[in-house]
Amino acid sequence: MHWSDVIAQRLTERGNDHIIATGITPSGEFHIGHLREILTGDMIARAARRSGLNAELVFVVDNADPLRKVYPFLDKSYEDFIGHQLGSIPAPDKDGKPDWRRFEEEGWSYGDHFLQPFLEALKQIGVEPRLIPNLTSYREGKFADSAKKACDNPDAIREIIERVSGRELPSNWFPWQPLDSKGSLDGLDVTGYNYPMVTWTDKDGNTGESNISKGEGKLPWRLDWPAKWGFNHITCEPFGKDHGAAGGSYATGVEIAAFFGHEPPQSLVYEWISLRGKGAMSSSSGNTVGPIEALRLVPPEILRLLIANSKPNKAIEFDTGMGLVNLADQYERLASRNFDEELSNDSLSRRQRVQIEDAQAALRLSMTTSTQEAKATSVSFRHLALLAQIKPKDEDIWSSLIESGAITNPNSVLSDRLERMRAWIDSEHFPEEMRIMILNEPDAASLGELDEEQRNLIPIIAGELQNAQWTAEGISLAFKNAANSADAPMRSMYRACYAMFMGSERGPRLAPILANCIRDEVCNLAQSCADSV
RNA sequence: GGGCCUGUAGCUUAGUCAGGUAGAGCGAUGGACUCUUAAUCCAUCGGCCGCGGGUUCGAACCCCGUCAGGCCCGCCA
Numbered sequence A: 001m002h003w004s005d006v007i008a009q010r011l012t013e014r015g016n017d018h019i020i021a022t023g024i025t026p027s028g029e030f031h032i033g034h035l036r037e038i039l040t041g042d043m044i045a046r047a048a049r050r051s052g053l054n055a056e057l058v059f060v061v062d063n064a065d066p067l068r069k070v071y072p073f074l075d076k077s078y079e080d081f082i083g084h085q086l087g088s089i090p091a092p093d094k095d096g097k098p099d100w101r102r103f104e105e106e107g108w109s110y111g112d113h114f115l116q117p118f119l120e121a122l123k124q125i126g127v128e129p130r131l132i133p134n135l136t137s138y139r140e141g142k143f144a145d146s147a148k149k150a151c152d153n154p155d156a157i158r159e160i161i162e163r164v165s166g167r168e169l170p171s172n173w174f175p176w177q178p179l180d181s182k183g184s185l186d187g188l189d190v191t192g193y194n195y196p197m198v199t200w201t202d203k204d205g206n207t208g209e210s211n212i213s214k215g216e217g218k219l220p221w222r223l224d225w226p227a228k229w230g231f232n233h234i235t236c237e238p239f240g241k242d243h244g245a246a247g248g249s250y251a252t253g254v255e256i257a258a259f260f261g262h263e264p265p266q267s268l269v270y271e272w273i274s275l276r277g278k279g280a281m282s283s284s285s286g287n288t289v290g291p292i293e294a295l296r297l298v299p300p301e302i303l304r305l306l307i308a309n310s311k312p313n314k315a316i317e318f319d320t321g322m323g324l325v326n327l328a329d330q331y332e333r334l335a336s337r338n339f340d341e342e343l344s345n346d347s348l349s350r351r352q353r354v355q356i357e358d359a360q361a362a363l364r365l366s367m368t369t370s371t372q373e374a375k376a377t378s379v380s381f382r383h384l385a386l387l388a389q390i391k392p393k394d395e396d397i398w399s400s401l402i403e404s405g406a407i408t409n410p411n412s413v414l415s416d417r418l419e420r421m422r423a424w425i426d427s428e429h430f431p432e433e434m435r436i437m438i439l440n441e442p443d444a445a446s447l448g449e450l451d452e453e454q455r456n457l458i459p460i461i462a463g464e465l466q467n468a469q470w471t472a473e474g475i476s477l478a479f480k481n482a483a484n485s486a487d488a489p490m491r492s493m494y495r496a497c498y499a500m501f502m503g504s505e506r507g508p509r510l511a512p513i514l515a516n517c518i519r520d521e522v523c524n525l526a527q528s529c530a531d532s533v
Numbered sequence B: 001g002g003g004c005c006u007g008u009a010g011c012u013u014a015g016u017c018a019g020g021u022a023g024a025g026c027g028a029u030g031g032a033c034u035c036u037u038a039a040u041c042c043a044u045c046g047g048c049c050g051c052g053g054g055u056u057c058g059a060a061c062c063c064c065g066u067c068a069g070g071c072c073c074g075c076c077a
Helices: A003-014 A032-050 A076-081 A100-106 A110-124 A134-139 A144-152 A154-165 A221-231 A249-260 A291-297 A300-308 A322-335 A339-343 A350-366 A381-390 A394-403 A412-426 A444-448 A452-467 A472-486 A490-501 A510-515 A519-532
Strands: A017-024 A054-061 A130-133 A189-194 A197-201 A207-211 A236-240 A266-270 A273-275 A316-318
Touching: A003 A032, A003 A266, A003 A350, A017 A032, A032 A054, A032 A110, A032 A236, A032 A266, A032 A273, A032 A291, A032 A300, A032 A350, A110 A291, A130 A134, A134 A221, A144 A154, A144 A221, A144 A249, A154 A221, A154 A249, A221 A249, A291 A300, A291 A412, A300 A316, A300 A322, A300 A350, A322 A350, A322 A381, A339 A350, A381 A394, A381 A412, A394 A412, A444 A490, A444 A519, A452 A472, A452 A490, A452 A519, A472 A490, A472 A510, A490 A510, A490 A519
Parallel strands: A017 A054, A017 A236, A054 A130, A236 A266, A273 A316
Antiparallel strands: A189 A197, A197 A207
């Protein structure tokens, strides 16, 4: 059974109506790691609906969380905002400086700034969750009940956290973080509590009051999370392994939720995504690939497949090079399979059956809409990468594909893919081994590997090219003439050509590539090869 | 220190919850197509399932131990 169906089955035991929650702090640029959170939730929601449940996906935007530090992409003036809530401070402009104008005129906050592009990527990828800005929930008093219960019984909460997490809380710990007069959550000591007011003093001895029912402050994370499970009626939530460890915030959350008087959601812990060879993704270190950037290179279905086809507890190494090629080709293979036919075979073992069913589910979840049918384009990623490199004009690619019988008409899926393919080829991520390179000078090693017959062809090829008409057909003809005049098989001829022009044993069809190269350079290269053997 | 996750073919992995001959894909190798769109098709090779013990008629799977990697017990998807 696919992992999303396993969770859906557990939800079935729990009831009919479900709210599946995801949540991210908009402290910096979103990356594909965050995509796993949302897509995991989206796939659970789809699986739940498939098994007949009502399921809604929500995205809690944790914009009540404070700014932790001045990240490298921020101007140092953000120093003043440390401890301030992300939804209540201005967004950085293109120089990293606070954009006060937009903040005051439009209310455009730091959190909005980073959230917006992510939402656009989500839309492309087929996910449109209901947004729940957490700061708004505080200001609307949604946290009031839980905050009251916690502040009325600080010792009970303290006991849970200390026992479950095994860490000791400071003696002045209080289950409410008040905002000071400037809007910071940092550095305050709670001095008293009389519902709904919490009194505090800051480092400089200033005192003030905070109303816990109006969001003049926030619950610490370990309470904030279980509290919102309650009033948002969350029944299921996937979260990263950081929250999932024993003694982590889910473990304390389960008990705190019970104390608040509601059931904790069905959990699903997922592993992190790292960037191949570069370690975990992190917004602050700049070691990221954004969802937008990823979508410029590959279609959304393929990004979805990455998540759908990996079990949540498997770490994913995102590889923007050959890994993407393999992933894309895997998608094509899946799309061209006939699963129903495969499953109708009665002699399948239980394992084989499970494997086919999971592949079918993964492909279904890769579609950007749940009703869409996967269609194979019958053109592999590799093939398209090749054509895109040798043919600058899209029409030439379509006519080549039609000629070879791969397609009958160019369609929107293919032209969309070609557009992304060209972006990928132009980017730093395109793998070297996929790049077609015509040599600048003879490659002695490759030429040395040729046998005598092949070596003898080199001067003949060089000569024929001199006289060839410089089109794909003309060059093709020159190759044929060369082979004929030496009475050699075409196979040897091509073997010699690849050694001459690409320094390899095999390669893509040469004539159209050479036709797109400068004639003199190719002829000079051929002549140098002839001279060197 | 306490805990969680991961370890299966060269690579990516399925299978572990419900024990019953270890399955794929990529790569590699060989072949076919009167020869090349790195195509396609066919075949082959490749596994002490991290290691040691235990339970069992039978263990990749359950139990105990151990090694390695990652992570958590302030904050983080």
